[in-house]
Amino acid sequence: MIEEKKPKKINFTPSTLILVLACAVIIGYLGGMRNEQIVNAVAPVLGIKVQTGTLDFTDVQTTFRQLKANFDGDLNEQALIDGASRGLVMAAGDVYTVYFDKKEAEEFNKDLTGNIGGGIGAEIGSRDLKPTIIRTLKGTPAGESGLQPGDIIIAVNDEFMAGRTLNEVVNSIRGKIGTTVKLTVLRGLDSKNFSITRAEITSPSVEGEVVDGIGVLTMRRFDETTTNMARTTAKEFKEKGVKGVILDLRGNGGGLLSAAQDIAGIWLDNKVVVSERSGGKVTEELKSGNSSILKGVLTIVLINGSSASASEIVAGALQDHGAAKLVGEQTFGKGSVQKLINLSNGTVLKVTIAKWFTPDGKNINEKGISPDTKVELTFEDANADRDPQMASALAILKK
DSSP states (O other): OBOOOOOOOOOOOHHHHHHHHHHHHHHHHTTOOOHHHHHHHHHHHHTOOOOOOOOOOHHHHHHHHHHHHHOSSOOOHHHHHHHHHHHHHHTTOOTTOEEEOHHHHHHHHHHHHTEEEEEOOEEEEEETTEEEEEEEOTTSHHHHHTOOTTOEEEEETTEEOTTOOHHHHHHHHOOSTTOEEEEEEEETTEEEEEEEEOEEEEOOSEEEEEETTEEEEEEOOBOTTHHHHHHHHHHHHHHTTOSEEEEEOTTOOOBBHHHHHHHHTTTOSSOEEEEEEETTEEEEEEEOOSOOTTTTSOEEEEEOTTOOTHHHHHHHHHHHTTSOEEEESOOOOOOEEEEEEEOSTTOEEEEEEEEEEOTTSOOOTTTOOOOSEEOOOOHHHHHTTOOHHHHHHHHHHHO
């Protein structure tokens, strides 16, 4: 989950200011300390984090010189710098603290916004370990080409996909906008060829529909567009007089903390959504607003093992406040908050800055959130296009 933080206004009482100034004078006096040392001592009193400290990179420079002097080949210095930065960040020992080089940062931003660049507009998943079309987006090349859910992708541009990972298949389909990609698919016992022109694809973060008087709100990620889209859909549900709402967070890996806070506010009125703790201390409590469109509307939240981060914040807040029941499977268990920091030359540092806790004080890191009603979606169910989790949620709301 990525956190967007606004600068905090710090108010000091006269006694606090006197204390801070006294500390600075005393520290500066003792031994003629450097400015950096003074900042290190005073900053904690102010409750702020500062960029101080240096590392001795003598060994790294020695390694570089020996590599340059002895390596039989060409060296890309930018790649070496990226590698050194990546290794430095990895040594922190946190899988969510990551260094992105320029290209990786661009791809990460595309994933976060839903803009994948040149694609065909199809959701591809694994069925019987085969890359399969799950659905096509309306108004996209895939939707207009004749591709159908259930089509198994055999080859891309006449290159067979057997043995390729799902990501490799997807990446081979993506490409420059305006170029053509050839897909060979297996439909039943017949193979079919499709020549599809890639276009700019933006996958919506929110989709809504009414099924038998029940509003189904499917949320794929938490990005800049999520709040407005979800609130618009919630208003439509209210106007149509739905009997209940299903919030589908399955497969939603998270996104922006601010979006999670806003989404919880569709059901919660001025309630704590999540608290952040850094160094074991509560640093901030985030509350919902007071525009809870669906407050009091019977709601089921669908979750599974791929519901993570911001998804878990929303699910945990609605569960703790009794605003919804959770149906499905244990969530992923990512209980930390990351911040994006722009570095030089388009590189980015994604760094863990805090741990988050549900309103009842639960930290789900590596544990996840348990559903109120456990319903599994098996491999066989997925292959047969059955959805017992959705069926269970609908049955509960129709009682």
